[in-house]
Amino acid sequence: MIFSKKAQVTIFIILAILAVAIVVIFFVVRGVISPGAGGGIETNPQRFIELCAEEEMRNSINLALSQGGFLESENYILYNDTKVSYLCKNNGLFEPCINQHPMLLNEISQELNDNIKPIVNGCFIELKESFKDLGYEVVLGEDKGTEIMLSPGNVFLSINRSVSVSKNEESTSFESMKIPYKTSLYELASVAVDIVKSEANLCYFEYLGYMILYPQYIIKIKVYSDSSKVYSIKDANTKEEMSIAIRGCALG
Numbered sequence: 001m002i003f004s005k006k007a008q009v010t011i012f013i014i015l016a017i018l019a020v021a022i023v024v025i026f027f028v029v030r031g032v033i034s035p036g037a038g039g040g041i042e043t044n045p046q047r048f049i050e051l052c053a054e055e056e057m058r059n060s061i062n063l064a065l066s067q068g069g070f071l072e073s074e075n076y077i078l079y080n081d082t083k084v085s086y087l088c089k090n091n092g093l094f095e096p097c098i099n100q101h102p103m104l105l106n107e108i109s110q111e112l113n114d115n116i117k118p119i120v121n122g123c124f125i126e127l128k129e130s131f132k133d134l135g136y137e138v139v140l141g142e143d144k145g146t147e148i149m150l151s152p153g154n155v156f157l158s159i160n161r162s163v164s165v166s167k168n169e170e171s172t173s174f175e176s177m178k179i180p181y182k183t184s185l186y187e188l189a190s191v192a193v194d195i196v197k198s199e200a201n202l203c204y205f206e207y208l209g210y211m212i213l214y215p216q217y218i219i220k221i222k223v224y225s226d227s228s229k230v231y232s233i234k235d236a237n238t239k240e241e242m243s244i245a246i247r248g249c250a251l252g
Contacts, residue, residue, distance in 0.1 A: 019104055032178070043134070045127055045163045045172060050179050052123035053116060053157065060115050061155060061183050068244040069108045071115055075100065077245045079230045086228075086245040088196045096203050097248025099196055104224075105150055105189055112155070113148040120146050131165050139164040141175075150186040157181065184235040188242035191233050192215055195244065203249035207231070225238055226250060 042048045063071055068085030077085040087104065088097035101107055121143065128138045141162030146230040149156045157179040164173035191214075198205040218234040227250035234241040 014135075015046065038135050043131070043136075044167055046174050046177050047158065048127050048130070049120070049123050049163075049177065052126060052224075053120055053179065054181075056119045056246050057112075057116055057155075057157060057179075060112055061181065061185055064108060064112065065185060065240060065242045069101070069111075069192065069242070071111050075144060077224070077228050077230065077247075079243060079245070082242045082243065084245045086247060087192060087246060088199050089248045090248045091250070094249055096200050097196075097246055099200050101196075104193055105186070105197075108185070108189060109148045109150055113146055116148070116157060120137070120157075121132055124161065124163070127163070134167070136165045136167045150189070152186050153182060153184065155181045155183050155185055182238075184238045184240045185242075188233050188235060188240065192231070192242060192244045194231075195231055195246070199246045199248055205231070 003006050042051060060071060065071055067076070068086070068087055070085045073083050073085040075086045075089065077086065085101075085168075086212045087101050088099050090097045124140055124143075128140060131138045141164075144160035145156040146160070149158065158176065159179070160177045162173065164171070166172075193212075194210070195205045195207075207221060211217060211219055216236050218236055220232045220234075222230045222232075224230075226247065228245060228247040230243055230245050232241055232243050
């Protein structure tokens with residue numbers, strides 16, 4: 001009987017430790033707990049929002065790269081079990097493909113923004129609740145929206161919403177913020193635009209010559225029986241890779 005009681009106490013202690021560990025992991029994933037020394041609650045509101053949005057932003061960028069720049073696509077081909085969007089397509093015979101996304105970079109920006117906006121809104125709600133639990137007074141300004149901008153080497157997430165947090169004589173605030181995410185999405189999408197222009201005009205893209213001119217890119221092509229092509233564009237420096245689909249000048 002004594003052994004049984006000791007065993008039960010040990011089990012309860014183990015379960016309690018596991019429960020605490022699960023809670024800690026949850027908040028780390030959601031960006032509430034700082035990865036810095038001590039693992040305490042992140043009390044810098046700007047950093048809190050950055051950590052909260054980071055995982056979703058990274059996942060969205062990676063998904064966009066794998067699917068021809070889009071998070072959702074109704075016009076795609078399956079390539080390695082991934083829905084790769086047709087950026088240029090013509091179902092007819094012999095004719096060059098037609099550019100399906102002439103404003104590709106703008107469309108990618110808009111799609112990323114539409115996806116991250118509700119996440120950011122949730123981060124502000126989470127910030128308010130978490131900081132109030134720590135005894136801070138939190139004032140959130142009007143939500144004036146978010147904006148995604150693609151640029152060489154980065155994707156910038158601009159958040160237009162003010163925040164003020166205070167506790168005793170300690171006070172921190174900001175009117176807006178711009179979060180950079182290092183990625184070669186801009187560069188890879190620009191190469192995709194070059195491929196589409198060439199395919200639409202010539203039914204062909206000289207990818208070997210392109211790699212000689214721009215050795216930082218590794219381009220591969222897979223041709224399907226219906227004349228569809230999937231171009232894989234890899235940045236040799238960042239190792240990021242973008243896939244796009246083309247179909248034109250089909251023989252049948």
